Amino acid sequence: MAIINQATKELQVKVVYYGPALCGKTTNLQKVHAQVEAAPENKGKLVSLATSSDRTLFFDFLPIQAMSIKGFKTKFQLYTVPGQVIYNTTRQLVLRGVDGIVFVADSQYDKMAENVECFSNLLDNLKVLKLNLNDIPYVLQYNKRDMPNAAPVDYMEYLLNNREVQVPSCTACASKCEGVFETLNLITRLLLQKFIAESNRKS
Numbered sequence: 001m002a003i004i005n006q007a008t009k010e011l012q013v014k015v016v017y018y019g020p021a022l023c024g025k026t027t028n029l030q031k032v033h034a035q036v037e038a039a040p041e042n043k044g045k046l047v048s049l050a051t052s053s054d055r056t057l058f059f060d061f062l063p064i065q066a067m068s069i070k071g072f073k074t075k076f077q078l079y080t081v082p083g084q085v086i087y088n089t090t091r092q093l094v095l096r097g098v099d100g101i102v103f104v105a106d107s108q109y110d111k112m113a114e115n116v117e118c119f120s121n122l123l124d125n126l127k128v129l130k131l132n133l134n135d136i137p138y139v140l141q142y143n144k145r146d147m148p149n150a151a152p153v154d155y156m157e158y159l160l161n162n163r164e165v166q167v168p169s170c171t172a173c174a175s176k177c178e179g180v181f182e183t184l185n186l187i188t189r190l191l192l193q194k195f196i197a198e199s200n201r202k203s
């Protein structure tokens with residue numbers, strides 16, 4: 001449910017980075033923030049709520065201003081959920097009103113079970129919110145490609161990108177800022193396509 005403000009001609013979109021513990025969600029936002037900060041027209045501040053030794057306990061939030069489209073100024077709000085299983089209620093809270101999802105998977109072989117479990121947890125949490133992933137644009141990021149025990153991309157596609165419609169995916173090494181903006185571009189493109197299709201249908 002993107003917020004469209006006809007008066008101010010603004011489109012506000014909420015993107016949630018979802019994935020298992022320590023897969024690199026917060027790192028993605030930190031890298032985006034570092035670039036956004038360097039651009040003077042952008043005043044987005046990264047807010048990390050309640051972290052303890054680098055673990056997200058509530059969520060991170062980063063607002064960024066994107067391009068104008070069809071006369072609308074688009075504002076993206078990027079959120080991360082806490083990956084730790086005990087914070088599931090918080091994950092549901094952060095997912096409320098989500099427009100697009102980036103599922104960040106950890107490429108290390110020994111994290112595959114956690115990736116798969118987390119993806120099914122995402123479906124469960126959406127169901128609790130009466131949402132369906134079929135209606136929500138989402139992309140997959142295979143992060144930590146630099147790790148020596150990284151699983152082949154094909155295998156990760158087989159495990160995680162196996163729904164009726166395959167979605168865009170990309171590899172990343174978020175800590176080196178590789179793949180971070182590619183991922184953001186993928187989800188942005190899907191969301192803007194949806195917005196344009198919907199506004200064409202209405203007009």
Ligand SMILES: Nc1nc2c(ncn2[C@@H]2O[C@H](COP(=O)(O)OP(=O)(O)OP(=O)(O)O)[C@@H](O)[C@H]2O)c(=O)[nH]1
Nearest residue numbers: 021022023024025026027056082083144173174175
């Ligand atoms: N080697 C490697 N390390 C990474 C990469 N991306 C992130 N990390 C590291 O992984 C650790 C966890 O990253 P975070 O971004 O805090 O993970 P998170 O998904 O936000 O974790 P939670 O908040 O607990 O859910 C940090 O030490 C990062 O520096 C990567 O691509 N490669």
Ligand SMILES: [Mg+2]
Nearest residue numbers: 025026055056
């Ligand atoms: Mg985090």
